[in-house]
Amino acid sequence: MAKGLSASLEDYLEAILTLTEGEGAAHVKRIAERLEVTMPSVTGALQSLAERRLVNYRPYGAVTLTGRGRKVAKRVSVRHDLLNRFFEEVLGLGAESAEENACRIEHVMDDDALERLASYVEFSETCPLKICTWHGGFGRFCEGEPGGKGCEERLQELVARLRPQETGERKVKELTLDRIKPGQKARILRVSAASGATSQRMSDMGVTRGTVVEVKRVAPLGDPIEVKLKGYHLSLRKEEARGITVELQGEPD
Template structure:
């Protein structure tokens, strides 16, 4: 399998588009990718087959494309860098919203992991990008909270280490899915509020209902039914627990 560093910018763009289109956890049609990237269907199919050969996607001509665990990890990381850069360009440099996307596209491929972490701390751990309020994916560093990251500010990424498992926000989970709480984004007030409700590291949660139009998320945790507003729920990240195994294998079910 190719390493993340060997991926071309073009390939990363494909994975980023797949990440955005696959959050509904259904296979993505190549025609959707073609329309979004404004590239011919034949060229899209050619690249998708290459990505499949390298182990980043699963492709069925009649069903569509889904990200593999490794593909999801890379797609999530490049999407995170893009959306952090959008926040920086808009909030710090005061670039107009309509211009930040294209500028971030040019910068995301060269932003190092150390620079990503420093940028996140500078921006005080933002959770959404400015142009369309889409969720900024969680980092893959071995932290459980943003507070823990701040406490170890001087350490470089290679000293911190990377997380083995892919995490997903509970707002992106499906009804009846289960997960183990593995990261909470926010300050100590957010962490304390969640702890008071029984949402702690390692706690198992089950999704009961995800209301449309950014409504609350209803979940089961420690035998209690809770309703979390999206502003808090989107910052609770879990490792998906698959029913056919005793523990999560770290894969994100896209399709």
């Protein structure tokens, strides 16, 4: 954060960045419109910024950011976004109110607190459990629902939602067994079946999570397929194989 930069100068930098990215160039007139100030105020601010070597400014020409200016502007804009999201997503404020408050608070909070808050937003978004936002649970709490109620239920929901993501997190490509080519090996991630009887039958035959299967061949008429697992050979229709989610286990040798 550039030291000694006033709140409004930060706003100018941010505006110039947005305009150059959005419209290709930032003219004094557009900056004035955007910040709802008069053109002379803009000129004054630009001179001040040029002195600090944050912008390149010649009268009547387009304004551009210097390398350093761009860096500062970016930071301001990122912080602004984060705050905005904190108000909107974590605290559950409306979009407009979130934007207004973000604009106001980004200049008043000190750097450390702002940094922390920004990190918190970032953390709450990357946390796979979304534990911090509780999927709107906090918003409901604010609307008068007592705390803790339905938490267990939501936790179950989250766990369920999370299961399939587990593997996604590890950047594993999920496929269904019917799409595995003969000669390839795959590890079973999930099994779902059309009926209880089919599901039971598959479990009984050892088609269970974690088992490695090797697709041996496809029947002459294209269905069913033959796979090898637990040291024996099993045939499955493609419609049954479609219910088995797997991850590929490396290329055949």
